[in-house]
Amino acid sequence: MTITVRRDGITGTRHILRIRAHEIAVDADPAGGGSDAGPTPHDLYDAALAACQALTVLVYARRKEIPVEQIEVAVDRDASEERHGVYRLSSALSVTGNLDAAQRAELLRVAGKCPVHRLMTEVKTEITTRLA
Numbered sequence: 001m002t003i004t005v006r007r008d009g010i011t012g013t014r015h016i017l018r019i020r021a022h023e024i025a026v027d028a029d030p031a032g033g034g035s036d037a038g039p040t041p042h043d044l045y046d047a048a049l050a051a052c053q054a055l056t057v058l059v060y061a062r063r064k065e066i067p068v069e070q071i072e073v074a075v076d077r078d079a080s081e082e083r084h085g086v087y088r089l090s091s092a093l094s095v096t097g098n099l100d101a102a103q104r105a106e107l108l109r110v111a112g113k114c115p116v117h118r119l120m121t122e123v124k125t126e127i128t129t130r131l132a
Contacts, residue, residue, distance in 0.1 A: 014038060042079065046089060050075045052116035053091060060110045061095075068107070069097040089120075 001019075005026065008014045013034040017024045026041065028034025039047065050073040061068040071094070078088040093111045095104065111117075119125070 012037070017044075042077065046075045046077050048116050049073075049089060049091060049114075049120065052114040053093060053111040056114035057093065057095065057107050057111050061107060064106075066103050066107065067097040067099065068095050071095050073111070 004018045005015045006018075008016050008025070012027075013032075014025055014027045014037040017026050024044075025038030026044065027037040027039075029036050029040055032040070034040075053073045054071045057071055058068065060066075074092045074094070076090045076092075078090070081088075091111070093108055095107055099107075
């Protein structure tokens with residue numbers, strides 16, 4: 001699968017991200033010289049964790065017949081030390097439904113093992129950039 005990003009026009013910083021049949025506007029925030037016409041790349045990185053945790057919890061709960069109703073994941077970023085090699089994300093999982101304490105603990109454990117969490121913390125990512 002190929003993901004593409006193409007500049008939207010020739011004056012601003014807004015780009016269009018294409019993933020399969022989906023299009024998402026991305027931009028730099030005003031502090032980065034953009035007009036905030038979409039999420040920043042850091043926002044998308046953080047959102048990948050939130051989305052993966054939510055989907056992982058839902059699929060697991062369905063498979064185990066845990067009566068989950070709503071799922072919300074809130075991710076907060078602390079990038080204050082990013083230039084020193086530390087990028088902190090804090091994830092808060094909220095689930096509703098007729099759940100006991102053991103089921104809640106199990107869902108929290110599962111959220112912490114979602115594929116994107118593992119990718120961010122356990123896998124070495126190698127990137128090659130070339131001119132096309």
